[in-house]
Amino acid sequence: MSSAHHRGIGMTSMRTRNRLIDRLSEEGIKNQGVLEVMRGTPRHIFVEEALASRAYEDTALPIGLGQTISQPYIVARMTELLLEDGPLKNVLEVGTGSGYQTAVLAQMVGRVYSVERIEPLLQQARGRLREMGLKNIRMKLSDGGMGLPEYAPYDGILVTAAPAGIPLALVEQLRVGGRLVLPVGSAREQVLVKVVKTEDGYDKEILEQVVFVPLLGGVQR
Numbered sequence: 001m002s003s004a005h006h007r008g009i010g011m012t013s014m015r016t017r018n019r020l021i022d023r024l025s026e027e028g029i030k031n032q033g034v035l036e037v038m039r040g041t042p043r044h045i046f047v048e049e050a051l052a053s054r055a056y057e058d059t060a061l062p063i064g065l066g067q068t069i070s071q072p073y074i075v076a077r078m079t080e081l082l083l084e085d086g087p088l089k090n091v092l093e094v095g096t097g098s099g100y101q102t103a104v105l106a107q108m109v110g111r112v113y114s115v116e117r118i119e120p121l122l123q124q125a126r127g128r129l130r131e132m133g134l135k136n137i138r139m140k141l142s143d144g145g146m147g148l149p150e151y152a153p154y155d156g157i158l159v160t161a162a163p164a165g166i167p168l169a170l171v172e173q174l175r176v177g178g179r180l181v182l183p184v185g186s187a188r189e190q191v192l193v194k195v196v197k198t199e200d201g202y203d204k205e206i207l208e209q210v211v212f213v214p215l216l217g218g219v220q221r
């Protein structure tokens with residue numbers, strides 16, 4: 001990525017970023033910490049150069065290999081839900097994608113573990129997060145449907161691709177009181193769900209309709 005690219009975007013980005021943050025707040029995002037972190041996070045470095053001028057629109061954009069960078073509203077909403085009960089030490093993210101949600105999370109929690117099943121996407125995201133200087137992130141090429149048991153239990157788990165139902169392996173890897181925020185449903189219709197682990201199971205709350213790519217099995221190199 002050229003420095004001209006950075007500079008060019010930099011000239012307009014503060015105004016367009018502010019406009020995006022105003023919009024998120026109008027759409028109901030209340031957590032000021034989330035809004036400020038998103039104002040300061042350069043979303044344009046997480047998309048291809050050709051799409052950089054659209055990076056501060058409140059829309060999902062293609063990132064190649066049939067995947068998307070999530071809509072800023074959804075990133076804000078999921079982060080806000082995850083942090084609703086206060087600060088979190090360790091969070092698992094399933095579906096790194098571009099790495100943008102990872103970057104937002106890493107500025108708000110102690111440590112982020114992020115897994116992605118498509119290797120080229122993971123590598124690109126790793127480069128961008130390094131460029132941002134974020135050091136509290138561990139990334140792994142893996143099928144996140146089974147979670148990442150080696151670092152469990154997690155205070156929070158955020159899933160950015162939709163399974164048909166709540167994956168029990170993920171609930172098991174939460175500490176009691178920990179929360180899982182994820183889209184659940186078919187390829188066409190999904191709802192955003194918040195799950196809180198209890199001593200003897202979990203509580204579930206259905207929040208709003210969303211559109212995500214499906215959670216798929218296996219690893220793609």
Ligand code: SAM
Nearest residue numbers: 069070095097098101116117143144161215216
């Ligand atoms: N939050 C990401 C961002 O802002 O760029 C959005 C990621 S995209 C909507 C969902 C990602 O989940 C894709 O990159 C996809 O490859 C990944 N994914 C799908 N199934 C997965 C699985 N079982 N394990 C890990 N990653 C998975």
